[in-house]
Amino acid sequence: MMEIVLILLAPIVGGLMYGLERVIKARMQNRQGPPILQPFYDAVKFFLKESFYVNRLHIVLGLGHFVTLWITIGYIIMGGSLLYVIFLHLISSVLIIFAGFSVRSVYSHIGANRELLSIIAYEPIFILMAVAFFLHGGSFSIDVIRTNEPQILPLFLLFIAFLFTIPLKLKKSPFDANEAHQEIVGGVEIEYSGMFYEIIYTAKWLEYVFIYLLLILFAGNNIPLAMVLVGVVFVVINLVDNATARVTIGDTVRINLTIGVVLGAINIIGLVA
Amino acid sequence: MVAIILLLVLPLLFATLVSFLNRRVRNSVAIVGVLSLSIITLFVWFEGRVVSFELHHLIKYLFICVDTLLLLFFVWVGWRRKQRLVSLLAIVQLLLFVGVLWIAPYESGNDIVVDRLSAMMYLVINIVGGVIVVYALEYIETEPFAQAKKNRFVAILMLFLGIMNLAVSANNIEIFFLAFELTTLSSYLLIGYRQDEISITNSLKALWMNQIGGVAILLGILSSIMLYATLYFDRLIASASGQMLLPVVFLIFAAFVKGAMFPFHSWLLGAMVAPTPVSAILHSATMVKIAPFLILKLAPSFSLFLSTTVALLGGFVFVVASLMALNRDFFKEILALSTVALLALMMALAALGDEKATMAAMILIFFHAISKALLFLQAGVLEKLYHAKYISDINSLVDKAPRTIFFILIGFASLMLPPFGAFVAKFMALEALSEAIVTNPLYLFVLLCLIVGGIVLAILYFKVASKLLAIDTTHNSPNEKIPLLYFIPSTLLVGLLVVCVWSIYEHLGAIESLLALMIILFLPLFWRMNLSHSKPMHEYNCGEIDTFEISIYYFDLKQQERWIYLSLIFWALLVVGGVL
Numbered sequence: 001m002m003e004i005v006l007i008l009l010a011p012i013v014g015g016l017m018y019g020l021e022r023v024i025k026a027r028m029q030n031r032q033g034p035p036i037l038q039p040f041y042d043a044v045k046f047f048l049k050e051s052f053y054v055n056r057l058h059i060v061l062g063l064g065h066f067v068t069l070w071i072t073i074g075y076i077i078m079g080g081s082l083l084y085v086i087f088l089h090l091i092s093s094v095l096i097i098f099a100g101f102s103v104r105s106v107y108s109h110i111g112a113n114r115e116l117l118s119i120i121a122y123e124p125i126f127i128l129m130a131v132a133f134f135l136h137g138g139s140f141s142i143d144v145i146r147t148n149e150p151q152i153l154p155l156f157l158l159f160i161a162f163l164f165t166i167p168l169k170l171k172k173s174p175f176d177a178n179e180a181h182q183e184i185v186g187g188v189e190i191e192y193s194g195m196f197y198e199i200i201y202t203a204k205w206l207e208y209v210f211i212y213l214l215l216i217l218f219a220g221n222n223i224p225l226a227m228v229l230v231g232v233v234f235v236v237i238n239l240v241d242n243a244t245a246r247v248t249i250g251d252t253v254r255i256n257l258t259i260g261v262v263l264g265a266i267n268i269i270g271l272v273a
Numbered sequence: 274m275v276a277i278i279l280l281l282v283l284p285l286l287f288a289t290l291v292s293f294l295n296r297r298v299r300n301s302v303a304i305v306g307v308l309s310l311s312i313i314t315l316f317v318w319f320e321g322r323v324v325s326f327e328l329h330h331l332i333k334y335l336f337i338c339v340d341t342l343l344l345l346f347f348v349w350v351g352w353r354r355k356q357r358l359v360s361l362l363a364i365v366q367l368l369l370f371v372g373v374l375w376i377a378p379y380e381s382g383n384d385i386v387v388d389r390l391s392a393m394m395y396l397v398i399n400i401v402g403g404v405i406v407v408y409a410l411e412y413i414e415t416e417p418f419a420q421a422k423k424n425r426f427v428a429i430l431m432l433f434l435g436i437m438n439l440a441v442s443a444n445n446i447e448i449f450f451l452a453f454e455l456t457t458l459s460s461y462l463l464i465g466y467r468q469d470e471i472s473i474t475n476s477l478k479a480l481w482m483n484q485i486g487g488v489a490i491l492l493g494i495l496s497s498i499m500l501y502a503t504l505y506f507d508r509l510i511a512s513a514s515g516q517m518l519l520p521v522v523f524l525i526f527a528a529f530v531k532g533a534m535f536p537f538h539s540w541l542l543g544a545m546v547a548p549t550p551v552s553a554i555l556h557s558a559t560m561v562k563i564a565p566f567l568i569l570k571l572a573p574s575f576s577l578f579l580s581t582t583v584a585l586l587g588g589f590v591f592v593v594a595s596l597m598a599l600n601r602d603f604f605k606e607i608l609a610l611s612t613v614a615l616l617a618l619m620m621a622l623a624a625l626g627d628e629k630a631t632m633a634a635m636i637l638i639f640f641h642a643i644s645k646a647l648l649f650l651q652a653g654v655l656e657k658l659y660h661a662k663y664i665s666d667i668n669s670l671v672d673k674a675p676r677t678i679f680f681i682l683i684g685f686a687s688l689m690l691p692p693f694g695a696f697v698a699k700f701m702a703l704e705a706l707s708e709a710i711v712t713n714p715l716y717l718f719v720l721l722c723l724i725v726g727g728i729v730l731a732i733l734y735f736k737v738a739s740k741l742l743a744i745d746t747t748h749n750s751p752n753e754k755i756p757l758l759y760f761i762p763s764t765l766l767v768g769l770l771v772v773c774v775w776s777i778y779e780h781l782g783a784i785e786s787l788l789a790l791m792i793i794l795f796l797p798l799f800w801r802m803n804l805s806h807s808k809p810m811h812e813y814n815c816g817e818i819d820t821f822e823i824s825i826y827y828f829d830l831k832q833q834e835r836w837i838y839l840s841l842i843f844w845a846l847l848v849v850g851g852v853l
Contacts (some may be wrong), residue, residue: 050806050807050808051806051807051808051811052807052808052809052810052813053804053807053808053809053811054809054810054812056800056802056804057671057742059799059802059804060796060797060799060800063796063799064793064796067792067793067796068793071789071790071792071793074789075300075789080786081786083571083700083702083703083704084691084786086694087690087691087700088691088790090689090691091690091691091793092691094686094735096743097735098682098738101735101739102671102742103743103812104812105812109739112739113739116732116735119728119731122726122729122730123724123728124721124724124728127703127724128724129721130703131703131706131707131710133712134704134707135707140704181295182400186598191812193810194807196807235552261721265721268710268717269714269717272710272711272714273714
């Protein structure tokens with residue numbers, strides 16, 4: 001029962017995190033910032049506005065992205081297999097990429113291609129993470145991982161590698177080339193407007209929930225540690241976002257793959273040996 | 274037992290019938306043939322018991338005669354086409370074959386053994402292969418040949434199914450050799466079917482490369498007789514495990530040749546000059562599938578060293594072949610290279626030998642067959658109806674051919690995404706490899722190859738899809754008309770895909786993970802949603818009036834060649850390290 005409530009609340013939690021993030025970021029820049037509920041005010045506004053659409057396929061694919069992402073989060077909360085979760089998440093990314101390809105817009109296509117490249121950058125790290133959890137805890141099941149002792153120390157290198165994927169997933173500097181408002185006008189999001197944009201926007205909140213749910217797996221059954229981890233990482237990610245410039249998508253892939261795969265492989269060899 | 278004999282004999286019968294009939298009767302006969310084969314296969318699969326029996330010695334003599342004639346034919350082909358290599362290899366095989374007959378011990382054993390693996394291969398061969406034969410009935414009518422030659426094409430395809438049935442049920446290595454050579458013959462005839470210069474060159478290339486496999490099998494038989502005094506797979510596997518594996522190594526080599534492993538991949542790439550049903554049948558249901566089948570069959574005898582070597586090699590080829598596919602433009606060639614990659618993966622998994630990996634390899638064989646058949650059929654449709662062979666000129670085809678594009682996308686999705694079979698195989702492979710790492714850390718590299726190769730293949734499919742998808746809302750296109758004999762096979766394959774996905778999840782007891790995904794199936798309902806409150810718009814282009822062209826990226830492996838060589842050396846060092 002608790003799980004179902006959590007699953008239903010996921011977009012709201014994501015929205016709050018997004019609002020909080022805007023405040024924290026503003027305070028780092030000595031600004032007041034918007035109220036925490038600002039994302040929800042935006043949502044209402046998007047729903048009331050007249051919406052435009054390019055073609056039906058585009059809308060259906062965007063909706064599919066949102067729905068599969070929600071299902072993925074549901075799986076994590078219900079405690080399914082970590083590997084399965086990673087592949088489910090892949091489906092949701094695939095749908096948004098297809099949506100990007102389904103319109104005749106240069107920005108959308110570039111955005112979709114960059115989105116694809118970012119999958120290359122984080123997918124191996126996720127899978128290696130799952131393998132490491134398996135080797136250390138004996139199971140891919142998230143239920144088991146959550147009842148195990150905290151695994152952040154034996155999996156420390158992979159934890160570092162995972163930290164690199166967070167800005168990539170949340171589209172934060174330095175790894176936000178796939179969205180890049182200033183050059184490709186938001187990439188795959190560009191052709192959505194009104195309530196259709198709201199769907200994509202909410203999917204973005206869900207990404208927050210997704211990535212932080214993966215993060216607390218490292219804390220195992222230690223709930224205080226999980227909260228500390230989320231808090232610290234949240235602040236660090238925003239600090240980095242404020243302090244760094246965007247790197248090109250090629251460099252994003254290179255940095256993530258080299259660091260991620262090398263650290264991951266070393267960590268796994270360490271676990272086996 | 275009757276069912277098995279029917280599976281071996283019926284294709285021969287129908288092939289003969291098909292050669293003499295006019296078009297309409299031929300089509301009905303071929304469809305009846307395919308249907309009966311499929312029904313028998315299903316019967317064998319659901320009956321699910323191991324059938325084994327011995328063949329009459331007269332039949333064996335007949336087989337020996339056929340073998341000899343076949344090799345003599347190859348000698349003649351080489352002489353006529355002035356290809357010394359072909360004749361030479363055929364003569365070498367003849368000599369070795371005589372040697373085998375000379376020293377073969379007198380032993381009686383089960384010549385035909387049909388276990389679970391063979392029954393699964395029957396499903397692939399007869400059902401997926403059968404669907405391709407039905408498709409070929411329509412396809413071949415668009416080719417400019419005489420009716421007799423068209424009929425012969427269908428007949429060879431039918432015959433091919435029978436030969437494959439023999440290959441996967443043989444327990445006698447000598448009979449397996451015959452089936453192996455007969456598949457070589459059929460592929461030679463089918464690839465060279467158009468008889469133009471390039472077809473002939475490529476068919477001869479396929480011929481000599483596959484003959485190397487034949488030589489390897491004969492050497493395998495010879496060494497098996499010398500070391501273990503047996504001609505039978507089961508006895509060889511039972512007595513060879515933990516001992517001298519020389520015969521097994523020769524057989525693995527033969528599998529590499531058939532399975533288009535590097536450096537033998539060029540025959541499979543050359544095969545695409547043939548009419549599309551040939552590519553479809555070579556890639557999905559027949560021929561190349563001998564390779565993972567053979568490795569699965571031999572895997573129980575593997576030593577840890579042999580497993581590791583084959584798995585590392587397979588993983589490596591998986592990545593490199595996927596990368597190579599990234600700079601190709603010809604749609605069929607892209608599909609071909611992805612077959613090479615996935616075959617290597619199947620072999621790697623088969624070589625691991627533990628239960629999960631074996632299961633993964635079998636699932637991959639099965640679902641790869643369905644997906645590749647589906648994709649190649651669409652390649653044929655694109656070629657015949659839309660005159661599009663290269664992915665650089667299939668711009669926005671979704672306007673003209675929505676159904677074909679739908680099939681292509683399903684085909685791609687079934688090769689990478691949950692809940693389809695290839696994903697299940699990958700999932701189980703990851704589990705199996707994670708368990709195997711503990712005993713042998715070298716498997717970490719296979720694991721990395723699996724992860725990286727899988728992603729590279731995904732990029733490949735996306736690259737093609739990006740070209741196909743962009744919808745042009747400015748004008749309406751006429752409805753798509755596909756001939757029934759094209760449309761029905763594709764639909765059947767999609768149906769087969771769905772049924773098999775369902776049953777595989779049921780078998781694994783994971784239906785509940787399928788259920789959540791069913792929500793996605795409801796998405797197309799939104800297709801008809803009421804959009805009257807929203808306005809259709811054109812794309813935002815920053816106010817510029819530019820024509821929109823989709824360009825795609827190519828990944829030139831030539832620049833990366835030294836990396837490949839470096840990693841090859843690294844691999845070799847790893848293997849050497851493993852030995853020490």
